[in-house]
Amino acid sequence: MSGAEQVGIVLVSHSGPVAEAVVALARELAAGGATAPMAAAGGTSAGGLGTSSELVAAAAEKVDRGAGVALLVDLGSAVLTVKSMLAEGDELPEGARLVDAPFVEGAVAALVTASAGGDLDAVEAAATEAYGYRKT
Template structure:
């Protein structure tokens, strides 16, 4: 499923800048900016919003993010002029426009449907700690305890395996590695981390927050040299941990 994102702002610079930022982390997601008035002033444009929705007609669904209350009113007016089928494809999020757009774009990049993209955007309204618990479950208490009590292993890079069920829904795995890239776990590496985690069925956490929540990971603000503990539970837990460990060790290609 393809989900397009329309960014509506009273400022053309804000809308275009937000789209440019999101594209750095979600290059394959259709993103359109609809900012400012038709004469280049501050405000919103019915025509620009309508055209933006039209530009995203090839997507299966469209998620709209707005900056201020009157932007929502203009979007509502534009939606009233659409036919029923087109209107049914459009979903309006109340998330903060910049953080919400970035989280939504990463969710769309990983193949999320409209509900998943809206849920990802909604995490922008919470703190980093809350975002980790507000989305998908991370690890149960038993798994987290097993991870913290596990003895250090001999795997290179500080990977620490956790004893547990080898297969099935109760399989567990854990490893701790050091961030080697100069900028640490900032926006782009965090997005790469989320996209890699989202490919696995296992529930995954990084330093105690949901590894599939971009904003939760970014809120950790981990610098170069910081320890990254990855815990997973589920049928592909070991593969999830190994994949993410390799990604961290690679420096995210930076």
């Protein structure tokens, strides 16, 4: 995979500040080299709580490097928004995929894997595996 072809990651949250904070945290934790493109799509275009398909589409376009885009979401209507966008088929880049993963841990795992050159399947697997991270 060339440097130009890399999986992009979009974090879709009901809160702009939450999405931005998780992007910052993931970048901090994955530091030590070049990282894959990651963007936040949080809240509404007016800055309120909610989910905006326009913000999701813009973020996906921003991180698309030709190897697919992994979309991680926080809560119910964010899932519905992304599923609807994928069903429409024309709002998201080709190869965009909703990833069923914990929002924070999955974002970190996805970014580390994508930054190491993992393909979309590997990024999805790493993010999904984060469900198994035990805290006790």
